[in-house]
Amino acid sequence: MTRDSQLKISYGQAFIAPDRNSIRSTMSVRIPEGSGLAVKGVSAVVADSTWRNVIAKQAAETCVRGFLADYYATPDNWDVKTSATKVLSALNGWLFSQGKNVTNGNYISSFSSVVLKGRHGHLFHMGDTLVYRLRGGEFEQLNREHTNFIGGYRYPSRALGLDPSVDIDYHQFSLKQGDILLFTTQASKGTLVASDYVQQIRHNASDLNEACDQLLNVAMEKASARGYSSTHFCFQLVRIDMLPEESGDTIGEAFGALPVPRELNIGDDLDGYRVMEVLNKSNMSCIYRVEDKHTGREMVLKAPSPQLESRKDFLRQFIMQQWVVERVNSPYVAKIVDASRPRNYLYYLREFVDGRTLTEWMLQNPHAELRRLIDLIEQMVKAVRALHRRDILCQGLHPDNILVDQRGMIKLIDFASCAVPGTDDLPSPLSIVRMVGLTPFSAPEYRLNREPGPNADQFSLAVIAYWMLTGQQPYADQMEHFHSRVDFSRLEYLPSYQFNPMVPVWLDGTLRRALQPNPELRYRRLSEFIYDLKKPNPHYMKEGAMPLVERNPLMFWKGLSGILLLLLIGSMVT
Structure with missing residues (x-):
């Protein structure tokens, strides 16, 4: 059952085949739960393999299962067309390669899918499967068949697995409440006419x-009367029972409009969660350790600050936090907990981690071994990489947002600045940082109003690593006074071994590279950064061994300009 503000559908199915081994068509409907309904939508699929195919059933089922599994695994910031076409192209290549290894069979299958998201349908089609729409008294075929006649038989001219590349028909259309979509196969094409479909659907509209x-x-009766095969029919009906409001086709609306709770104190109750401890109250949010009165489970409840109740931009970003992070699965990122009961207020729950912030841990372990510190840094890198794999920028890395639990494991716990670049439904990374604010651990590109990338998180990780090793900042309050690219080119990096003689020169070289003001000069991947932190890079074994362009970009470009000027003068003289 979905919220009244979301898309709601009903569907029905029926098929016949003489036995399981002769099945050659497959159909399915996938309705995701929670926010996935607004993010990815509902998928209805039908696939039909060729009739002289010993693995027809396997071919059709592979198409349907493969598409549904991979479509819902695509990044949430991809639109429907991008997600589906990329999945189908990859699936087609796999089916084609597998078909080469089959004797007397193939993985070729016609395929049609409609993804229903918000107030629109997205049709993807190749082959001779059929998709119709019944709207009022109008019965219309939505797709075009791709067929050839060879030797008196009809064959699909386009299909999944037929060629190394596939040409996918795509069509977007508006939905109306009461629309009924029919998915069927070519077997019914010469058997039923439009009036047959309309009559049976209308007479049984209450039960699809x-x-x-x-x-x-x-279909079976008519086929038998005409002497046709009556053993290969399938029908799937999908009805649009409810559409979201015009503004509901955004990710943020998936959580509905809920009031901001008042500030809570120890002992207060909110939706059956009793406050055990007030962890933090700020002008942005209120965070509490709570206990579920029904299960006894301890969790952390985070709600917006009541003073933000009229700030729709802040509330929208708060709603995004849960949506973004519930898609991340990592032991180093605190997990979002699904509410066991309907929420009456705006908040979300995450797992409770019994630990200390990294700031507190460092104060209690001022002489921690270098190996132990690098282990913690590596765990932080793994947490950020888990976000990056879902196309999420962390942006808010700070020692107070990282917990070290009783086993010495890192947990990233704050997601207020998280962003998914390139998504129309979400605020941009820069706008989120402007709302939340900069910290001494923020990358220079934010101060330059440049759109950040994953390397911005690398910079923040490196600042935290530098701070853990030295207790200092790599640019010692210089950054706050700089506002242009020229200013940042003048930043003077302070070698970490000047503050901590136990830091090897090669380790400082690794930090220096990750802390380059120019993101293009940092490591291309976080895996390279952590590799150099754990294993000495021979390029950084001696002080000053780092290339001049990385150690001092301004001096490098001045020197290069001077050389070019001398060469130009020399050429003019000669």
Whole structure:
């Protein structure tokens, strides 16, 4: 059951085959739960393999299962068309390669899918499967068949697995409440006419499974009367029962409009969660350790600060925090907990981690071994990489947002600045940082109003690592006074071994590279950064061994300009 403000559908199915081994068509409907409904939408699929194929059933099922599994695993900031076409192209290549290894069979299958998201349908089609729409008294075929006649038989001219590359028909259309979509195969094409479909669907509109059964019965009767095969029919009906409001086709609306709770104190109750401890109250949010009165489970409840109740931009970003992070699965990132009961207020729950902030841990372990510190840094890198794998920028890395639990494991716990670049439904990374604010650990590109990338998180990780090793900042309050690229080119990096003689020169070289003001000069990947932190890079074994362009970009470009000027003068003289 979905919220009234979200898309709601009903569906029914019916098929016949003489036995399991002769099945050659497959159909399915996937309705995701929670925010996935607004993010990815509902998928309805039908696939039909060639009739002289010993693995027809396997081919059709592979198409349907492969598409549904991979479509819902695509990054959430991809639009429907991008997600589906990339998945189908990859699936086609795999099916084609597998078909080369099959004797007397193939992985070729016609395929049609409609993704229903918000107030629009997105049709993807190749082959001779059929998709119709019944709207009021109008019965319309939405797709175009791709067929050839060879030797008196009809074959699909386009299909999944037929060629190394596939040409996918795409069509977007608006939805109306009451629309009914019919998915079927070529077997019904010469058997039923439009009036048959409309009559059976209307007579059984309250039960779509019964409507499909009646379509099947009528098709079998007509096929038998005409001497056709009556053993290969399938029908799938999908009805649009409810559409979201015009503004509901955004990710943020998936959580609905809920009031901001008042500030809570120890002992207060909110939706059955009793406050055990007030962890933090700020002008941005209120964070509490709570206990579920029904299960006894301890969790952390985070709600917006009541003073932000009228700030729609802040509230929208708060709503995004849960949506963004619930898609990350990592032991180094605190997990979002699904509320066991309907929420009456705006908040979200995450797992409770019994630990100390990294700031507190460093104060209690001022002489921690270098090996132990690098282990903690590596765990932080793994946490950030888990976010990056879902196309999420962390942006808010800070020692107070990182916990070290009783086993010495890192947990990233704050997601207020997280962003998914390139998504129309979400605020941009820069706008989020402007709302939340900069810290001494923020990368220079934010101060230059440049759109950040994953290397911005690398810079923040390196600042934290530098701070852990030295207790200082790599640019010692210089950054706050600089506002242009020229200013940042004058930043003077302070070698970490000047503050901590125990830091090897090669380790400082690694930090220096990750802390380059120019993001293009940092490591290309976080894996390279952590590799150099753990294993000495021979390029950084001696002081000053780092290339001049990385150690002092301003001096490098001045020197290069001077050389070019001398060469130009020399050429003019000669």
